[in-house]
Amino acid sequence: MKTMSTTQHRFWKFVELGIDPYLDVYRYDVDIDVKMLKNRYSYLGKGEEAQEKFSIAGRIMGLRRHGKIVFAVLDDSTDTIQLVFRYDVLGEKLWHVVDLLNVGDIVGVKGRPMRTLRGEFSLLVEDIKVLSITWRDYPEKWHGLADIEKRYRMRYLDFVYNQKVRKAMINMYRIEKSFRDFLDSRGFIEIHTPKLQPIYGGALARPFTTKMYALDRTVYLSIAPETYLKRCIVGNFFKVYEIAVCFRNEDIDAQHYPEFVQIEIYWAFADWNDMMKLVEEMISNAVKEVFGDYVIDIDRNGEKIELDFKPPWKRIPLEDSIEEYGGIKVKDKPLEELLEIARQLSIKIDDFRRGKIIEKIFEKVVVPKIVQPTFVTLFPRDISPLARPYRDDPRYAERFEIYIDRLEIGNGYSELNNPVVQYYFFKKEEELRVKYADKLSHEVEYHPMDKDYVRALEYGMPPTAGVGIGIYRLTMVLSGLNTIKDVIPFTIVEQEEFQTIAEKHQDIVAYYVEKLQLDKY
Template sequence: MGIAMSTIHRFWRFVEIGVDPYLTEYRYDVTTTLSDIRNRYSYLDKGQEAGERFSVAGRIMGIRRHGKIVFAVLDDGTDKLQIVFRFDVVGEALWKLVEILNVGDIIGVRGRPIKTMRGELSLLVEDFRVLAITWREFPEKWHGLADSEKRYRMRYLDMMLNDDVRKAMVSMYRIEKAFRDFLDSRGFIEIHTPKLQSVYGGALARPFVTRMYALDRDVYLSIAPETYLKRAVVANFFKVYEIAVCFRNEDIDAQHYPEFVQIEIYQAFSDWMDMMMLVEEMISQAIKTVYGDYKIELQKGNEKIVLDFQPPWTRITIEDAIERFGGIKVRKKSYDELLEIAKNLNIKIDDPRKGKIIEKIFEKVAEPKIIQPTFITMFPRDVSPLARPSRENSEYAERFEIFVNGLEIGNGYSELNNPIVQYYFFKKEEELRIKSREKFGEIEHHPMDRDYVRALEYGMPPTAGVGIGIYRLVMILHNLPSIKDVIPFTIVEQEEFKTIAEQHDNILSYYIEKLGLDKI
């Protein structure tokens, strides 16, 4: 070849027999899927062969060599199936390729379904092409806490090799589709809201700030689509939703990640009771569509629990939940009394609102004990600046949160549609932020959004809304320990390593010469 090889790479074994898929293979004619083959030919008896021939393509996930017969596991993204290479079938020329195939290589094969004498459905390979090779050795073991950093760093391998993660991600997109199908069938329209905003809003959260050079000003990454979807309601889109990517500049832990996906839904001429019924029906129907049942069985510690999503779900006020699960009465308590309760529970309080203390107490004593799908209702109004005050008691908001298996997955309410009151609540939020800065530091608050108030001044009908965290829901349904397990790609620290081109300059020189890269 005329190339000095200081370090031998398996790539050269392909070149030696005249095979380089990166120069010759631009496509492969796939005629079916492995899932289809399994569904159609599982009836075969041991030793039986089908007459039909199919072409499939995928990645080799396992390989066992037994002289002139080689068994491999092929994954085409729909299923995994054993493929069988026999010397007497593929011939001497292709057998040279079989001898250097490795786990991770991507191949296209043509053959016929068979069932081995051990009863395993397989594809007997008659012809195949190498479509791409793995330049790096695949890890033998991938599971366990010891590999957590590597798993998130090389997420493409984690999604490939970790079946639990892979199944969760597939379910997540199917749930999103089921949500869309449900809402679309009821006349909802999905609207894309801006992810760069002049005024952030829709939740009490710390935003990400970035610079828009075209306008020479700072803007914020969206923490929620809420205020824009409600602008759409003002624009006579009376049923709207968005499956939205949101950003909150907050801590990273097992339940929180700064970038996440949620669905927000707004329905005019409705209140929070209507929205709770919509949520029950939508989530339960999606779960039955994706998993085949309303019930999901999980292992929690040493016991098995069964989550039952069939409506109706339990509804209980936040104060009653604290009393039921924690044995603590907080109703009608003063700020100082609530503060004393919090201190006795070792809860750190860095917020001047009574409602925030009640929320913290609830999170401590009640939230972990709520297993079945449950609506927690009647939140204090001072932590609900976008919600409509309760028609029964204006100290509370017509707001609910959704809890499953000890985690909050959603938040909804009767939307505040009075622009005068909305302006007042925004103004109080700003005043609260300024007053509390010296004692508590910068607290999470909702900034003044005059354009949103102006939109309300044109008239928004009575409306109900909800936001549901899709990552958290899927995390619960698949019993995964961290929200990062259902996020396709997360932020990781960069590491120092060398690419194959840097490790093997002779391979780089080969392609520069073959493709004339130095002449471009």
Template sequence: MVQETWVKNLVEKISKLRDLGLDPYRVAYRYDVTAFSEDIKNKYSHLQPGEETNDTVSVAGRIWHIRRHGGILFIDLYDQMGRIQIVLRRDTVKPPKDALLDLIDKGDFLGIKGRIIRTKAGEISILAEDFDLLSIAWRPIPFHEFGVKDPEQRYRERYLDILLNSKVRKALVDLYKIEMTMRLILDKKNFVEVHTPKIQPIYGGALAKPFVTKIEALDRMGYLSIAPETYLKRLVVAGLHRVYEIAVCFRNEDIDVTHYPEFIQLEAYKAFGDWNDILDLTEELVAESVKAVYGDYKVEITKPDGEKETLDFSRPFKKMTLEEAVETYGGINIKNKTHEELVEIAKQLGVGIDDPRKGKLVENIFEKVAEKKLRNPTFITLFPRDISPLARPYRVDPNYAERFELYIAGMEVGNGYSELNNPIIQYMAFKEEEELRKKAGRGTETHPMDKDFIRALEYGLPPTGGTGIGLYRLIQILSGLPSIKDVIPFTYVIPDDFQTLAEIEPKLIEFYKDLYVKE
């Protein structure tokens, strides 16, 4: 019954617009926008209540609220930057547009031309001198009164969720600003931004399960990129000594609040540097982009449970080894423990012991007892060598890798190391991974043998440091949103069964059949 009512009202509205000659899908093809809401409010903040100007602007946006008071309409109009109030007086609108004043509704798009004023109530507004209906909302929008409550609908109709949820919308904009700031920092340091292949003959650069596809033209299998690392290091070999990519990556693994199969990360490689140089670069990229976007190194976030927390991105970030973190936060000494001893500790903690690598046991114990307790940005260093096949051995003790991970608010956000540039050691590391894969099965995360990458190293890779920063995770933390899916514009959803308006009401097709011209 509710659907029948709004569809009936929609048909009546379009019929009236056609009769008036003001159907926006026939007459409104563009609109000159000369100003944006927030710029107007900032520029004219000095106006006193009741003060008017002769400054004329043109704005366009969606009607969020509309209040009719006798001969005056007060409209909250939203553009990309925010909200501006529109004051529309009936006695200034000439036919046939005067009829629109009773037809326009929440969700419709308007173009407004008018003067800047501050109302007696004290609000910066635009006193409309002319307006145009540019588009209509065909489906009813719940707006703030109700919002999108159903979790499935939030992701299925993501455009509606982003429209209604200012926190999500801000996160998307802030992510763009963080990326832009990181690009500026890297550009000043003479880094070159590149694109690496997303369909690859051999996946690599991380320990993860890939998506498998087929290239029909070649009748060959391919893999979606799990990381750009090995291709970026090929470019360092090729003479691009400072190179980076903000890369889309695909990992055919879990979907939970911190993992999604498709994500973006920034990976950067600096020749003639090591993990110390790249740690400093990672710290600068994160700290300075946060300050640029949020105005301070200290950022108050609202955690998913509603609790407030202040994160301090002031440099330098805290540093500790993985073993120190386990002892500090878990009260467990794992240094120099045998594999059997680590298995017993893992069993007592209830963490996984299936992976035969000693380093994986250590990492699992760390994740259990320490990870969630790392709140302010913290670098965890010296990961076990056997779970770091692309990193150089620690120069003091080759049982460790010159590798760090960055943790913020209990979540891994970055990973970097001194890059392994010896092709013989790289071959041995890949060979060991290959044997482990045969022995332990495909469920174990291992790096495949990549002979072409080794061949690239055989031409000579200079000492190099590399880093990867998970941008979705970083913005999830800063926005205080509960799931990584909340900061991804669109996620994979199983198509649902529903009717479009053309299927619900065939009369709408008759309205526009003449515009659907076919030879």
């Protein structure tokens, strides 16, 4: 808003006209949405008007004033439509209202569908009701809201202005719905696991800690639902999943955010191969449902990418991929040679497990080259403490990761159901933690010992396959967005100093205190 030293606030002009939406208007009868209206009257020719009247409501996104005719753009969240306000149609009184409109105001309008001489489908407005006003100026129409800081600070404006972000929100909802429908049709049920846990686990990450006053103890925010969903398997829920919020106290970048959503699926009597089939079917099915085809075109910062989700996806063992994509042989190489390869690739190694080094090399030379949906299989056993050793060679785990457009989207394996080996792996993880603790402080994470989980396995877990798929990352890839924060509805920003309208305009505060008798009741 303007500073009020030279101008009366627009609000008072509405009051003069006898309009105060906060006092007068509590609802508005909408009888069609813009998308449907446009479809129904697509046949209208230039200059033609329909006879039926419709009421629609939404936000004014543009105003073009031409004297006794005004064109506006209304966004009702399904689509936008041009409104035509004509003096001769509206009459003196309503014309004053149109005169006061600003971009950002919320209105309900009633009128007849028409097509202008220039061919623009419109609503010829016969009645208008102001449902809410904006007290702040909206961004410039051409650039919209471009400042990145403001976009995250005022995400509601980002939603209004940035179609790609808006679409991503809808895409994400539809993908999740598609996953749920798909799993439901196969007999899976969703179970919500605790977000507050006494022992964190199911992934290797630094947790958030918080205080639970009821029990006077420290608890961890869930870093993954895995160990609880597998307890469900032990509990004879043989097909379970959860679309779970996970918290990991790590840094933020274009691919990571401390709070994120993933779907984890556990399927008893199946192994990793079954799970890969399920995953490629589930994701490709969702892509087809949401985007209409298995093959989709992505615009990533002007770079055109075609992604083909039609099953089956490429499968390649991790060590083979390093050779295929990077021309480097790592299979059966001694540790010293692996370290030398890492050094030449200028990879900093501070965790000297063989598998970790191979994984690093993989991330450096292979990941930036995988564009089409791909399963990378056979991960080193020593960095997979919850996975089952590969049946043909115990140096590997029956584990796969899903890569799409150079991003790790998911991770799955034949679940380790042997409580004795599970305990042994946890013990090893503990030792690693101790070994590197003083050297690296918080830099390297290991899976903590979880005896309660081991006991659950001791009651007998069937052979089971599991997978986790990052919903934000998948949505980000499918929406052509470059940073994960763009698909997260609201991200954290530091507090900022600013004044509210009430702080700036005591006269308006006084008006409402009087009108609503706020000081009396």
